[in-house]
Amino acid sequence: MRTWFEPEEAEEFEAAKDLLIRRCVAWAEDHGHPVDGLLLSAAVDARHESRDGRLAYWDGACIRFFLLRYVPYKVTAPREKLDLAPEVLLTYLRYLDVTGLRDPRGVTVGEAEEIIAGTRAEYAAALDDPTLRGMATFWAYTAIDQGFDLTVPGAFERFKRELDAGRVPYDEQVLDKIMQNRLVYGGIEEERAFPQPPVTLPPAAELTEAARRSRTVQRFITLADWLGKDGRALTDAGNLRVADALEVSALLGTGEEQLRVRSAADLPQLNLLLAWAKKLRLTRTSKGRLLRVAKAAPLLRDPETLWRRAFEVLPELGRVVTVPVATWRPEPILAEVFDEILPDVLNSMYGMDEMPVIRLEETVWLACQEYFVLDQEKRLLDFWRREVARDLGRMFEILSDLGAVELSRGPADPLYASDLDHDDQPLPPDAVERLRTALAEPDLPLVRLTPLGMRGVRDRLLADGRDAPLVGELATAPPAELLGVLAQHYPPEDAVAELHGWLAQPGQDIETLVQAVRECPFRTRVGAMLRVLADALPRRRLLQDLRHDPVLGPAVWTQLIDAGEMQPGALSDRENLLLGAENFLSVLELAGPEELVEQLRRMGGGDAYEFMEAILASGHPDVVGMRELREQVAEPLRRIGRHPLRLVPTRPPGARGRRKKRKR
Template identity: 30%
Template sequence: MAGRRRKNAGAPSAGAPDEGAVGAVLPADLELQDLYGAFAAHGLDDEDLDDAAVLVPPVRLPAESELADQAKAVPMFGYALKLARWTAPHREVDEFGDLTGPDRAPAARLLGLAPEQGEAPEEAVVEAMRAWSLACDLDLIEIGTTAAGEHVAIPGPDLEPAERGDAETVLELWLTAAGIVRELAVEADSLPEEEAAEEAAERAGAVGEPEPESEDDDDEERLARVEEAREEAAELLDEALQVLYETTAFADPGTETVPLGVLAALLVVPEGEEPSEELLGDITDVMVALDPMLNDLAELGVLDYRPIDPELFDEEEGPEPLGGGVGDEPLDEEESARFGLVRLTPLGQYGIRQWLLEDGYDAPLVGELAQGDAAELLRGICEAANVLPEEELQVWVTDREPVDAARELLAASRGNDAYAPMRRMLSRLALGMIGRPAEPAVREVLDDPELGGAARAWLVDLGATDVPAPERGMALWTVIDTFAAQLLDTGGDAELLRELIADLPVTGNPASYFGELWRVDHPYTADVLEAVGELHLDRTVAKEARKAAFKARSKS
């Protein structure tokens, strides 16, 4: 798929969009840390973060067997399978591989497109021929020649496994079919009507102007313009599909419905701007351009689509801009639906993800990181920019034996590398998901110098009353470690960090407190103290923190 060039829509300061809402905010419009927790942001400069923020968010997909069943239920795909079976053992075709005249009406009846009795309607025959063409393109039907020179069609080798429901075969065939329809949807057989009319008018009024050098030159120019129009349409469709894909990141597959006007606005309106009269016109143009292409993709089950109501079109001027004009009252739900509604199906998510992967995008699935052991899980979450940590942790802990899972998480949390504080924070989050059954494993690490402080706090939060207080050194180390994890998790967000800093257990004698803290042997001691010194609102506390940070740097 082509890289997105859409305008950035306005984004909230924090948090993810509501799963059930449809609006102008999509996952790609949020800051990296707002979406995923900035686990991979540590150490990146602004340019790196800009690149990381356009990564495709993870999505949930049904099992491949379920997707295959959905593919077989798509009418056009099902027609292709039926026609392929109908050719067995062989069926005569013409020299182009098309059905002969006598077989065309029976094919339409076979597919249920025409009544059993009487003449088959022309549109039913056309639909059957389209399904035949698709079956041939997918090699579900193979064309050959007999020894007598007759042209015949026979079932292809993929038909039987597809009929049996082999998920890999079905999905590969469906994806090929979706790709064919995607290409056909943007084919420009001629110049747009308006451009063709302008061209004719220019030629009619070009009295005395030089004639083209030759008809070949004229045709070449026309073909170039057609190809340019086709490329623009393909790019627009790719952008629209990727935006639709992104809206599914925080919703169950196939549940997010987007008004076509909203989709067009996301492609047109620059960040932070209200749509002007001119932009409303551009939005309408994009809607009109997308309408037939989305309708074509709906035929293969890529999406569910309610097209623009034809009655909205004025024969001379075309459709009014969405909303009628700047300052107009917003449309109610039913009136807005007349301008088009689009919803990406789970099959569509699957197909677009495959196209993104083919083009080199990182397009993960929720739960992909949860397939290995705890060490792989925690490392993967820390290193991946486009990951939903809580989702991955929840998938991992589900169906695992609680005590064994807790022990594995705690063991994977140890270390003094750059990501170690985040691993420990993620482990605490996962232990919270396991709950009380993890208690025996947590009690086993009460005296661990890296895990003991957090383990004691976890047990107290659980309601335990027999937990001994940590030694002073362990308590101070845990303060640095916990704040370091938050420092990395927030990506350096000053507002969030000030809230965390306000909770630091600074006593009435900050010089004494920071005098102890800078001596803590932790890789992030100086970083934490510098953050406190920069952001603490109490000038005395901030000054002592900066002095302590300097000592910690000198010590290291």
Template identity: 30%
Template sequence: MSGDDRPTMPPVRLPSEAELARDALAAPLFARAVSLARWADEKPVPVGAGGELLADGLAEAATRLGLIADPEGTAATAEAWNLAVDTGLLEVDEDEDAEPTLESDEAVGTASGGGELARLTGSVAPAEVLELWQGGMETVLADAATPSLEDLLGDLEGVVGDDGEIDPDAVDLDALEWDPEEETDFLDSALGNLYLFTLQDPAVASGAMVPLPVLAASMIVPDDMDEPTDEVLEEVSVAMMRLDEQFRILEPTGMLAYRPVDEALTQEADDALPDDEPAPDEEEDVSRYGMVRLTPLGLHGMRQRMLDAGIDAPLVGDLAEEDATTLLGALVSYPETGAREEVEGWFAARDSADRAARDLLAAARGRDDEAPGRRLVCQQALSLAGDAAEPALRDVLDDAELGGLARVWLVEHGAEDVPPPDERMVFWLAVDTLAAQLATAGEPDELRELIRGLVDQHAGFFDKAWKVDHPAAADVLEAMGRLHPDRGTAKEARKAAFKARSAHPG
């Protein structure tokens, strides 16, 4: 995949590697795994054929972790032990003299501290801690995306032996309706959407949690569906419950802050009559349906996964040392908050605000398809340059491509003696602005209002706009024909688009 073809995510702001490493070491599952590895390093611990703790060892390990009285303590201890084995914090040595056995509580080897524990015990760099945590997170992600046999089988009759355990020989694995790739894609999609929520919603970026129904709906409900059907709502409900199970597994890794679905809701749903399904009251506590957000550590982990998958997932500040052309090209796809932070860092890395402003204006020129977007973000970037940018903007007042935006900037900043634009520049700037909006934002309702305002403000708008020597004039006029609510005006726009294409072919 070439660099130009890589999908691009909005930029993310992350704490320092040292802060993230501290978060990783404090994550419950990881901290427990390290504690158990240190325990085993003091004296090798007997283990079973799969490296699992035996009954006595499991109880002793749970006691060491302070979980012995917790109803879920045994399971949490086993999960931490397994993570320590999977990540190399523990090393399992099989006893060559041990006889093969089917007994689940008979030792066939010992476990002691592994190479990764030795790294943590020494002077370890934050990046090494994060690498180790990332490997553990990947293991837990794989576990979360793998349903239990009970979930897959449903009815366990005929597959459970006298000892209460599932008999593997009685299970037809080929007949199970389970697609591992689909399960993985489902969880990846949820976490990817949660990453986007965090970067694009200021409230979530500030620490607010995303309701689980909202996250599930973002995965299931089509963008063009005004009112979800009953079938779609049922899919959302099923997705919520799948995510609830998976997020419960992921939370101890430290990547998520999660408030699970209230288990009483399931009982309420079971008790409801067919035509009396429970629904949230107008002010019902939405947290009962589950709330989730990615932690800074989770954002780091997701970003690393995206980078490994060939997705461009930039950090805020990555562009500080880049040239103006690279900056503007990237900012076109950035959300407002991320763009502002990036521009502030870019200006801060330069000695001369005047020189920086001139570089931005030079980079904004062009007649290529991306040029209108560059000019739009250039104008937005220059709003952060302060008064030092004024000389550079006055120098381009007569420039055919930049004179319009320069006048807008100068007027907005209270500059005096700003010459009014001629009619050609007015309409060129209008077409350029609409072209930038169409390229960066699509066709939202706000653009409809902008189009209506332009047409109402300028008499004979279309008669003048089609004559503008702008490479996007025909495309802009066609879009105005699609978006203007008045049929007659929309027809005028389409006629003007035809004239523009005829006057400026190619």
């Protein structure tokens, strides 16, 4: 049972969604919890369509988005049914919890209950506001209000004909507001983001000390001290006086105090620090003076928080990061898209070792050409490309002073040249040739994120709703949830590290993990969890020890047979039936009951219903799955009647956007 799918895995996702809804509805009815298939489907869709796509991950932002944005925008249903959405969502979260599907990095059921309770008034108001609907929902409700029963085939087409003929009244003001909202804010659709690799960070105390040592943080503190209580006078143009500018430059160590300038505006490093400090609300201007903000004193005494805030606002400072050093330089390209380029570059570096700067220069230059329509004359293109590379280099120097990146020199890892000849290479031929030549050099500028920078990028990724695993964050997670996350979101090496960290905690041992696998109600997830354990622990010992386990035996045999470590002939007749049940249950989860029925009907030799009766009598421990096999597979086969099968194998088939360009 997977709870994460690529957007293009439509069939696999739909099968998993049907399974989740089917099982959740049955569980809710058995336990007396409110449930509705349409609202469950909306909850699953909302997470699948999100930035990270994790069906079982829910935090406060996810809960509020679903209730206050997604349901009003996308779900068409009678009001009495929509009023149940908070309770149905809570039922779904409870089901994820009791089955071990919940992503432990989200909120607990208790926390979710409090969040949902806190949104009830807002949710009712959102349902009352028709301008929060999407276009499709608006027209669907209009059709219903005009007496069209959209559950009847062809009803919407008849409604559309009546609408086109001008015979359907509708609220034009509401429609105009919906269209205006979409133009200004866009819809609620989110583009799926690339999964990020797990990273390892040093202890919190080391990160705090690194923030304290940051050259930029120290400069902010020095600047505030230099301003004092009375501040410093500004010229009519709003700049520091030259003498003051040179004085503070010497104190800050920018290296600009020896420059002979006519205006403080000609000191780019000082101007950046002043603009940065103003953005952080460390300073302000009033009555011709640059003043220290008194309320910023706590921030200046907390270097770590100051560092985080400085890192957060840096993307907003493109105009001063890329400010021309000479007046003849035109407005830098990078200045206009800095707020998007900087996060993209940092994301590219996330989880990577030293990267050659030239590789980033080429990808940034390619991105800039997507944003702007540039003169294609080669001399001008080369000029713009060099200017972008120069500003990118300045950006890295600023990040280095902040302590977010580390700059060095040396040979590039062969990895960065290995894809230059691939057919799907996005870079143009001239860029590929430049890279091929440059990457062969033995002494290249290299860059990588520091641990402090890694944490800063991770914080931003999480705030953006993305999955950014951290090795060690699952150290106290419930065992079933731990194994589920490792199986889906961690490469084998990182899964091993995370698992051993979990086992190092008091009271957490292998038997606890094995028991969690035994209790898992999904056979495909049982197999995935066993693979995680087998990869992290001595494989032969673990699987061989579990070979005769009354609950896990069939899943273990499947893995041993697939690995060639066990022959099917070594199983008894009863064990073969158990193995057959294991495989059919897996197909039932992966493809659904209708597909399994069709597979059985297509098979040759024997009687499908009688074979299923033997499978159902095998004693397989999956009570819920075996009940579904009887009700949704065996019973349809019985009704269909006998169908000759030619062969009954032990393993049945199937077990297996950006801104518009602007002219320059």
